[in-house]
Amino acid sequence: MKLKLIARLCILVACVMLITPILSPTVYGQAQATPENFPLFGGDDRVIRGENARDESYFEIGKGRAAAVGSYLDLYYGHSPTLLPKNSTLTLLVNDLPIGSVALDDSNKEQALWRVDLSKLGLKSGFHKLSLQTHMEIASDVCVDPQNTANWMVIHKNSRINLNLVPSYDKADLTTYPSPFFEKGSTNPFQSIIAVPDNIDQNEFSSVAQLAQYFSTQASDKRIKFPVYAESELTDIILRDNRVIWFGRTDRWKERGQAAIEALRKLTGAPANQWQSFIGVAPSPWNPANAQLIVAGNEAELSSAATILTDEALFSQLQGNISIVPANLKKKEAPAELKIGSPYTVTLEKMGYNNLTVEGVEQGSVRINYPIPGNWDFDNGAGLKLLFKHSKSINLKQSVASVKLNGVPVESVRLTETTADAGILELVLDPSVIGSRRTLEFEVAFQFINANSNNKDTQNQNLKDYCSNPSYLGNWAVIDKASTLTYIPAQRQTQRLESLPYPFVVNGHWNQTALLLPDQIGTNELSMALTLAGIIGRNSQDNTELLLFKTSNPGLKELLKDLNIIYLGTSKSLPDFMNGFSGSQVQFKDDQILSLASDVQLLSELQNNSAVIQITHSPLNPTKSLLLMSASSAEHEASITNALTSPDESNKITGKFVIVDNQNHVHQFPVKEDPVAPKPQKPNAGIFFNNSDSSINPYVFPVTFLLIVVLTITILWLARKRR
Template sequence: MSRFSKKAFFASLALMTFASQLMAAPLPLPGSSPAPLPKPALEDTQQPLPSWTVTRTFEQLGRATDTLLLGINSAEQVEFSVRRDRIASDARLQLEYTASPSLIPTISHLRVYLNDVLMGVLPIEKDQLGRKTTQQMALDPRLIADFNRVRLEFIGHYTDICEDPANNTLWVNISRASSITLQEQALSLKNDLAFFPLPFFDPRNTGKLELPFVFAANPTLGEQQAAAILASYFGSQSNWRGADFPVLFDTLPSVQSKEATQPSIVFATNDHRPAFMSDLEKFPAVTAPVVQLIDHPDAPYSKILLVMGRNEDDLATAAKALALGGNLLRGQKATIDKVEALQPRKPYDAPAWMRTDRPVRFAELITYPQQLQVSGLQPRPITLDINLPPDLFVWRNQGIPLRTQYRYTAPSANDDSRLNISLNDQFITSLALQRKNTSNLEELRLAVLSNDSANANDKLIVPSLKIGDRNRLRFDFNFASTVGSAQRDRCQTILPANTQAIIDEDSTIDLSGYHHYISMPDLKAFARSGFPFSRMADMSESIVVVPGSSTPTQVSTLLEAVAGISARTGYPAFGLRLSNDVDSAVKQDADVLLLGQMPEDMRDNPDLSLLLQRQRDMLVQPYSNAGIEQSARRGPSVDEHSQPATRVEVSAQAPIAAIMGMQSPHHNQRSIVALLGNDDADYALLRETLADTGKLNAVAGSVALIRSSGVYSQLVGDNYFVGNLPWWLLLWYQLSEHPVLLAVIAVISVLLSAFLLWRALSWAANRRLKDD
C-alpha cells in the first residue's frame, strides 16, 4: 500500500478520534493523580486480560521512504491506530535519525508530540552529527485513543547570527525503520451485536484480516454460498488490507491459551451443523434466520458468531442481513425477519469505481477531510485515486475534460511558484502561480495535440491514452520565496509566510460518453479489477463452479477469491450463484468462475493451452510472449507470435496451479476464468497468489502458471472482444490493425467519389446543354 493510501486511511478516522478523545480521561494537572480512562461495558471476569507487544515501523505506517526535515519544512507526523477492543497500557517511540554535520549541537534538537501534547525533547549532541543515531522515548499511554498522531519538529541552527532558515545545511533525516511499540491489552466486550463488525473486523486495524469460518463436514452449496456472501462483505470492508479465511470442518479454531482473542464464524442449519453444536439443549433448533454472539468455550475472550437457519436459504438471508443491516443489530441474539432488494444493481456502478455516466466532483473522490488542502513552502502533493472499469474504451480519444479550480496564498512577487499536474507519475503541465487573482476560481486547459501553452481560462484535457484501471492524479504546489539576506554585513531574516493552497471540491473530471469494449482473455483485468465478474458489483451475472465435494482449502480459496473481487468493487456479492454442474453453468448467460479441474468436455477447446492432471501436466507454448506486453485495452494481434508452436508434457510431484481465461462456448460476450488445481498444495499456491499484490501483478495473458518459484504468464490462442461499439468506431478500430488495407480502401473511396462527382457534373452539363 502506498504512503498516500495509508494517509488517507488514517485521516479518514479523524472523526472517530475526536469522539474517542471526548470519552478519554482529561490530562492530570501538576501534582494530581491521573484520572482513569473510561471503559466500555465489560464482562465480569477473574482471569487476567490477554496482552501483547505490537511494534510498527514508520514504513509499515505509510512512510515508504525516509523523511527529510529541513529548516523551512521542519515538521512531519506519523499516524497510527489502536483497535476499539484494545487499550494501550504502555507506549514507546524508537527514533532512528541522522543529523546534518553542520548543526550546532545542543541548541539543535527534535521535539516529539503525541496527539499535540509534548512528550519530550531530543537534543542533538556533538557525537551524533553526521551519524545514524537511535534514541527511545516513552509515550504517555493515557493519551492514546483510537486514532493517534506522533509529530516530530526539527529546530536546527548552523550559526548564531544572520541565520537563513532555507540554508541547505539545516536537515535531519528520519529513518523509515523508526518504530512505535505498544503494549496492547484486550478489552472483554459483552456479547452484543451492536458492536458488529467488531470484533471480527476493525477498520482501525491496518493489518491483514484473518477470520476462520467453521462448517459441518461436507458443506453444501447453499452453506458455501452464504459463507461467500459474508466473506465478500468482509472483503469489501478490508479493501487494501487483504483477507484470509481459514476453513475448518466440525471443530472450532484451536487456541494457544485461554487468553486467545481470535474470533470465528460458524454456519449451521437445523439438519446440518458442526459437531460441537450437537447438544440441542444448548443450541436449540431455530425457526427463522438467526445470528448469535457467544464466547469460545475454551477461550472466554474469543468471540464466535453463529449464523443459523432452518435451511440454506435462511443462511443466505442471515448473511445478507449482517452485510446490509449490521447497524440494526443489538443484543446477544437477533432474528432476521426479512431482507428485500428494492432496486437491482446496474453495470459498472461499483462504489469503488468512479462514475462514467456524468461529470464527477472531486468531493466524491476524496477519502478523508482536508485531502485537497496543503500548507507550507514545500507542501505535500495533493493526490486523488481514480479507479475505472478496465474495459473503458478510450482508443484515439482527444482527451478527458478536467475542470480544475484552485486557490493559493499570494506569493510576495511573481516568481517561480508553480502548480505541477501529473497523472500516474507522468507529467502533464506546469502552471504559474501569479500574485494577482489568487482568490478567484480558475479553469485550466492543456492542449494535447499541440505545443501551445496552457490557457488559464480553458479546460485541462488529460491525455486519455495514459488512463488505466487504477490512476493517480497529482497536484504539486511549489512556492518560491526569499527568506534570507545575501548581504554579509547586513543581517535581515524574513520568516516564510504560512502559505496554503487548495484544490476546490467542485472541480470535476468527466468520463461520460465513453464506451465499454475490451480484448479478452485478459487475466490482468481479472487480477487487478476482478473483471468480468466485477462488471456487476453484486456479481449477479456470475456463477462460481466448485467441486462436488470440497476440502477446507478449496472452500478457503472460494471465499478469498470472491472477497478479492468485492474488495475491488467495494460492494458485497449479494447476487452470487454457486453450482457444481459446469455443463449447466456455462450454458447460462453469465460469466463463470471455475475452481478445480477443467471438465472433460472442455479439454478439446481450440483455445485451451493448459491442462493440469494428477498424472500429467500439459502446456502449449507460443512462438513468443510479446503479445502479453500489448495493452489489453487495444487488443493483441493474432499472428504467428500467439499461435501455439509446441506442446510440452511433464510428470512431477511438486505442487502446481494455474489461472486460465477463455471465451464461453455458448455466449460470445461471456468469459470463463478457471482457478486450476488438483490438491490442497495446489490450492495453497492459488491462495498465496490471490493474497500477494506482487504476484497478482504478474498475472496476465490467457494463462498464468503458478509454481513455488513464482508466476509465469503467456498469451495463446485467439482473442475475442467483450462490449459494444458504434459501427463506425468499430470499423475504424478493426481497420487500424491493417494499414495497407486502410490505404487501399481510402484510395478506392477517393476514386469512387471522384467518379461519382464526374458523373454528376456530366449529367448537369448535358442537362444545361439540352435546355439551351
C-alpha cells in the first residue's frame, strides 16, 4: 500500500511539474490578450426612423493587433410597440457582410440585448464598419404612410463593441513600433510610461514632447495622459508593472537607465560602448513580459530620433531590435505661414474625409465636422462648396438635398439631370448662423423619391409596385472629397481657455512660449507638462520656440518678458509677480485660493485643496499671455492632469479661469468679456467662390461685341468725315 501511495504521489508531482510552465508568468513575446470595448455611437442613444433605414458606426484596430476569440457585440435596443412582427427586422452587417438578423416583435420592444459573436470574422488592423439596417412596418398597407412617426427603434447608449485583442506578431521589435507602446484605435492608446533623466534639460524635453505630440495626433478624438517619471522616482514595482519608454542623453542615465540599456546590449550581443546613439526595443529586465523602448544619444541624435519616431515614412523602415541614429536628418520644410485676412480654403480630404456616400435608403445623411483653429475667428462668415453626383433613376422633380449647420437648416435644392453628373451647391454662411461654437457641424441629407410620373394612373401603378416589392438599389448620392470650405481667418483678440492652443501654438508651431516649472521637477510636473504639450501642441510641427525654464533661473523676469508663459506647479513655487497681479481673477494666500473677481465668491471647499487653471495677459508684457496651472499643494497637482484628460471635465474648461476641486471636478465662473466689434451679417459670396475657371457671365460676350461694333462705326464715321 505504501509503495502504491508513493507511486501515486510521484505521478501527482510529475503532473504538477508538467502543468507549471502553463501557469508560469508570461514571457517576452508571448501573446497577451487585451480586452477593449467601444461605445457604438459615441455613447449616445441613437434613434432610427422610417420604413427602411441604415445607420453606421466605425471602430479601429491598431497596427499589430487582431480580434481573437471572445470578441462580441452587445446591442441593446428597443422599438415601437406598433410594428408588425412578421414584417419588421433588424440586420447587422460588419464591413458590409451580413452577420445576422432579428425580428422586431413583442419580445424585444423594451430594452433587449442581442449579443453577436465577432470572433469568426478575423478582424485585423485598420478601420471596420458596423452597419444596422432596419425594415419597419406598422400596417399591412405600408404605402399609406411609409414615414409614419410610429416607425422607430432605439439603439441604447450602453451598446458596446467588445474586442479581445491579441498581438499579430510573435515578439515586439522596431518593426512593430508604435505597438505595443502605443495602440492606435484603443480606448486607452498610450500603454506605457515615460522615463527621463533627473533634471530634464531643454533638448530632452523638446524631443520627448515631440513624441507626445505625435501620439496625440494619432488619437485626435482623445486627450491622452502621459505618465512621466524622473529616473530617481522609478521603483522596481513601477518598472515591473509597466512598459517603459526610456528617453534621454546616453551620459545622463544612472543605475536603472543603464540596466535598461544593458538588457538591449545582451539581446543584440553587442559589446559595451559599441554604440552611444540608438533606438532599441528589448524585454524589460524587471519583467520579461513587458517590452521597453530605449532612445539614447547626444542632443543632435535625440532630435533625430524624435524625428524618426514621429514620421511613419521613417519609422516604417526600422528593423530588428536596434537602429543606430544618425546625427543629422533632412529637415522637413516648415509649414507655410497662413495669411490673416486672406481667403483660406480646406477640402474635405484635408479634413480627413474620403468621398461620402448615401445609398440604399429613402432618406439618408452624412455629417462633416470641422474644428475652427484655436487662434482664428470668422469675421466674414464662410462659404461651403459641395460637389456631388447622384442616381438618375429617381424622380428628379421631387428628390431633394438639404444642408444643416449646427442643427439649423441653411439650404435645400431639388436634384436635376445636371446635378446627377456634376452637382454644385454653394452656400454662404452668415456669422449669425455660425455663432460662437468652435466646431462647424454640417449635416448633408438626401431624400430620394422613386415615383416616375405625375400622372395619377402611373403613380397608382408605381405605388402598387412599390408596395409589392420595395427596392432602394437605385437610391444613392456621393459627395466628392474635393468639396471645400472657404473662410477669411481673423486673429483672435481675446484669450479664453476654450481657444487653446491659441496663443501658445499658432500656424503649426509653438509661438515664443516659455514652459515655467518649479526648481524641483517631479513626476507630477513632468506628467502635467507632457500631457499639456500633447493636448495643445498636437498640431505643432516645430518645437523650436517651446522653451523650458525653472523658477530659480537668474533674471527670470527679463528672460520671460517677451514670451508667452505657461506655469505648471504649486502655489508655493509660483513667482510673486504671477500671483494676484492686475488682471488676475484669483490669488494664492497661505495655500488658499482667493477670488479677485467682484462677482465670484469662493466657499471654503474650493479655497482649500484645489487647483486653478487661468489664462490672462502676461503681467510682464500686455501683448503676451500667461496660462497658469497651479495647485494649492503638490498632492493636488495631479487633479489638473486628470481634468485636462477627462472627456467630461475637460469640456468645462472654458472662460478666463476654472477651479478643479479635490474630486477632480471642474467649476466654471462667468467673467465679464471685453467689448468686441460686431461682425458683418451679410458676407459677399464673391469672397468665397471664384468661378472664373468654370463659368462666365452670359452678358460678357454680347456686351463686348456691342462695344466693338460701336467703336468700329465711330472710327469709320470719323474717317469719312475727315475726307
